[in-house]
Amino acid sequence: MPAVKLTASEIGMLWIQYVQNTMTIQFLRYFDETVEDEEIKSVVQYAERFSSTVIEDIERIFKEEELLVPDGFNEKDVNMEAPKLFSDGFIVMFLGNMGKAGVLAYGASLSASSREDVRQFFSRCVTETTELFNRAVDVGLEKGIHVRPPQIDVQKEIEYVGGKKYLSPFQKRSLNTIEISHLFENIKTNMLGEAICAAFAQTSTSKEIVAYMKKGENISSKHIQSFSHVLNVSEIHPPMGSNSLVTNSTTQTFSDRLIVFLMSVLSTTGQGNYSAASTASMRYDLVLTYQRLSVEVALYAKDGLDLMIKHGWLEEPPQAPDRNELITHSSN
CATH class of the missing domain: 1.20.1260.10 (Ferritin, core subunit, four-helix bundle)
Structure with a gap:
């Protein structure tokens, strides 16, 4: 166990990421069961593996620090037998938003961390959520369901506010x-x-x-x-x-x-x-x-x-x- 104890910020950031990932993985498990497109399914499974790893890593850190592991959410919070509720298009949107929000959230967690192993953990999370975002956008573009921002004509010369x-x-x-x-x-x-x-x-x-x-x-x-x-x-x-x-x-x-x-x-x-x-x-x-x-x-x-x-x-x-x-x- 590292000699340096976790700071309050590190405990708080790890705690909320644990709870949120135990929630997210219930959606991903359900998406994996109901998604129809195989390429979208592969992105779902990538996200599912990532969330599982995050949960396992934080649980290990908490146990090493003799901290209580949050209850979070579990398989009782999702009905895996339920019919398909969300379209494959929605699932792509969800995954893209998950990646985008993850980059911001893990980036904020990284900037609030001091201990080396925690910084390394959040650094990996930033990398993985960036990859998730890119995969979701790529498959969305390929399927014609990713909504691009608008293109506009802009001025040809640099201007200053008058x-x-x-x-x-x-x-x-x-x-x-x-x-x-x-x-x-x-x-x-x-x-x-x-x-x-x-x-x-x-x-x-x-x-x-x-x-x-x-x-x-x-x-x-x-x-x-x-x-x-x-x-x-x-x-x-x-x-x-x-x-x-x-x-x-x-x-x-x-x-x-x-x-x-x-x-x-x-x-x-x-x-x-x-x-x-x-x-x-x-x-x-x-x-x-x-x-x-x-x-x-x-x-x-x-x-x-x-x-x-x-x-x-x-x-x-x-x-x-x-x-x-x-x-x-x-x-x-």
Whole structure:
């Protein structure tokens, strides 16, 4: 066992990655069972092997450090006998988003780590999720289901901003390429969220969870419309949604605990995306739009947190000792 103990940051990052990978692998196991295209199946299996390795490595580190291994999620959280719920096109989108989110999450975990073995672990994770993203994009392009960002004509000479009019929310200039990129990607992630919410709403047996998922579907739909409108005004075509991402299956496929936890993860990711987009955008109307919609996502995430607490589904991350409680206990 390494002589240097894990830092609080390292424990926290390893903990959340363990829990999230035990959730993700339930989807991947189900995808492996239901995917029809063999080339997409190979990407699913690559992701499945990667998540399994992450789970095993973190479990080993925790046991070596004599830390409690989180419960996370397991085979009880997925019905492997359920009919096909997601199309192969959705699975490619899911894998691509998993790779993209993984590069960011593992990169952040790496930057917060100090111990050599932990840095090496997260470095491998960054490499593997980059490979996953590339494989998902490649197979998506080959199958004609990967949505490319738009191509535009740009000025031939370097220009500098001539005044505050460039930032104005009232005299709106055409979008720059950075703003287009964020709008486009946020539409795509909301399309994925909309499909996930629709699938969970039609398969959950709990009226409470169904209502929560329908609310999430409506939020995603509204955000897609908002971002698409901005692109349309600049005569840029937004990515088109598809009603074929989810099948007509109504059989419960995933546990309510798992699907609410996933919505929590997606909401957190969405807030991060909106924050990055707000910071990168140089038109004040876009900044205000991202900030306003981010509040809506935060409130939705809180509703999910309340649901998890209500039903006893929320596993506590490792935390520092409460010194006041220790002092009180020792004095009794």
